[in-house]
Structures are given as C-alpha cells and as structure tokens.
Amino acid sequence: MNPFDRAPPTAAEMETMARATIRAMPGAFREHMTDVVVKIDEFASREQLDAVDIRSKWNLTGLYEGRPVSEQSMWDSGDMPPVISLFRQPLIREWRETGVDFGDLVRHVVIHEAGHHFGFSDEEMHALEDSVGED
Numbered sequence: 001m002n003p004f005d006r007a008p009p010t011a012a013e014m015e016t017m018a019r020a021t022i023r024a025m026p027g028a029f030r031e032h033m034t035d036v037v038v039k040i041d042e043f044a045s046r047e048q049l050d051a052v053d054i055r056s057k058w059n060l061t062g063l064y065e066g067r068p069v070s071e072q073s074m075w076d077s078g079d080m081p082p083v084i085s086l087f088r089q090p091l092i093r094e095w096r097e098t099g100v101d102f103g104d105l106v107r108h109v110v111i112h113e114a115g116h117h118f119g120f121s122d123e124e125m126h127a128l129e130d131s132v133g134e135d
Helices: 011-023 027-031 046-051 088-098 102-117 122-131
Strands: 037-041 062-065 083-087
Touching: 011 037, 011 083, 011 088, 011 102, 046 062, 062 102, 083 088, 083 102, 088 102, 102 122
Parallel strands: 037 083
Antiparallel strands: 062 083
C-alpha cells in the first residue's frame, strides 16, 4: 500500500505500537523497561536537538533521555524516570519517503532507543532487534 493512500498514524496509535514493541522484548530486557516512559511528540524540542547535536527538527525520529541501566545504582533517588521520545512528523516523513511499514519503523526506533537505555553498542542493538518477539 502506498503510504500516501492512508492517513498517518495518530500519536495514540504510535504509543500503542511502541508499547507493543516493549512487551515483545525478551523477558530479561522487558523487566528493565517497566520504568521507562514513552512519549510521542510532533517534533523534538530545540533542547533535545541541541543535546544530540542535530540542527533540523526533521532529522530526529527518536531519543532516549535518562541514565543507562549500566550506570544506575540502587542508591539513586530523585531521578526522573528515563524517557523514550518518538517524534511523529519526522517518522511520518521517513515512512512516506521509504515506504517502510510504519509499525516496523516505530519498532526499529523504539528498540534503538531502548538499546541506549541498556548502554548497548550498535551491534548489540541489532541483536536486540533481532530477538524481539522470540521470547
């Protein structure tokens, strides 16, 4: 189906896709995702873009903000929960430009950002993506 033939997913639909991806993670990973907040925004804020040295709001589809699990301590207190943000308009643009299934695109970005939560390398993120749904 041509991506221009249907309306783009709503923020609520994207959140449902993102949460389904997290639920499909292998149990050992899923356990560490329970405190991660999933947010859907139309675009990244200027502060978010600056934090990752990206100039155009169209060039950021997702962002992890928080302390990776590997750097957390049982003595930590008062920290805000970690957040995975998905940016709707850049994702819609990528979907329309590539024709990739929107759900697959959201899945890829969520897993990539979850990889940052675990402090993973790109190779480890790919392995996590390959394992989603195998539990």
